[in-house]
Amino acid sequence: MIIYKPTPKIQAMTFDLDDTLYDNWPLIVEAEKGLLNFIAEEYPNASHLAKEDWQQYKRQALRDDPELFSDMGDLRRIILTKGLQESGYSGAKLTDAVKVCFDWFYFERSNFKVGEAECQLLEKLSQHMPLIAITNGNVNTQQIGLDGYFQQVLKASRQRPMKPHAHMFDEAANYLSVNRSSILHVGDNLEKDVWGAINAGFSSAWHACDRPMKIKNEPVKVLPHVEIHQLEELLAFI
Structure with a gap:
């Protein structure tokens, strides 16, 4: 001391x-990587989206609403909504997809x-x-x-x-x-x-x-x- x-x-x-x-960072990296694979398997219309695409959605969301810096959960839901919506998902299917993807990530992010x-x-x-x-x-x-x-x-x-x-x-x-x-x-x-x-x-x-x-x-x-x-x-x- x-x-x-x-x-x-x-x-x-x-x-x-x-x-x-x-040590949090390796956990986040693995969960992020796993989420991309999960989305590609479960929501193939969005399988073309790469890590850089999701990062761009994140940067745009933070520019549009700086309060999201304080709310990691809300930020991720907005990012997922944007990517899945632009991949053709809408209505109840979009709402369900965002929840399923968020829940998957949140579990894996805390899976230790x-x-x-x-x-x-x-x-x-x-x-x-x-x-x-x-x-x-x-x-x-x-x-x-x-x-x-x-x-x-x-x-x-x-x-x-x-x-x-x-x-x-x-x-x-x-x-x-x-x-x-x-x-x-x-x-x-x-x-x-x-x-x-x-x-x-x-x-x-x-x-x-x-x-x-x-x-x-x-x-x-x-x-x-x-x-x-x-x-x-x-x-x-x-």
Whole structure:
């Protein structure tokens, strides 16, 4: 553990999920790849669409409606609708196709289990203080084995702007009803998690599981209170 700034006694913790508790990017890549194959098999009229076509639909959707940056689920439904519609599907068949494809992707995107060591840590922490998950993603926490550890799971959406916006931090603080500086937010992103948490009055711990933790290689707006190289180091705050 590297301590950059002192913290008060920690009374609660909030956790980012993707790339903090598990390496998310390979999971998304595989689910995206699988979705293209699924669409080609189940909806052959759209089989000509390549990855680049779907990326173009995504870029256009975000240009048309920037709020979609905060809502991964809504964004994917809009992308699927656009591609399938332009491939000739319409009416009830289009509606059904979008739902089937979305459900397939969402299951595969969450088709893994968080590691035993991470779950054991969360179990120990949850016995001593309340834990809340705050994520910009939309992973199914029940499917990946995390539901039992968090009193709330806050996911970014149109109504909950993504971190570093203060909305989800504020919601967590209102639920916890403790001094904000006594809440330690743990996350991998030095802008969305660390800067966002500090701006909301939280203490912050930087931990990334998907890359070497070299702070000089990161886009830093503000230093975290602590840098955690092993999640077990969080037990020091009990």
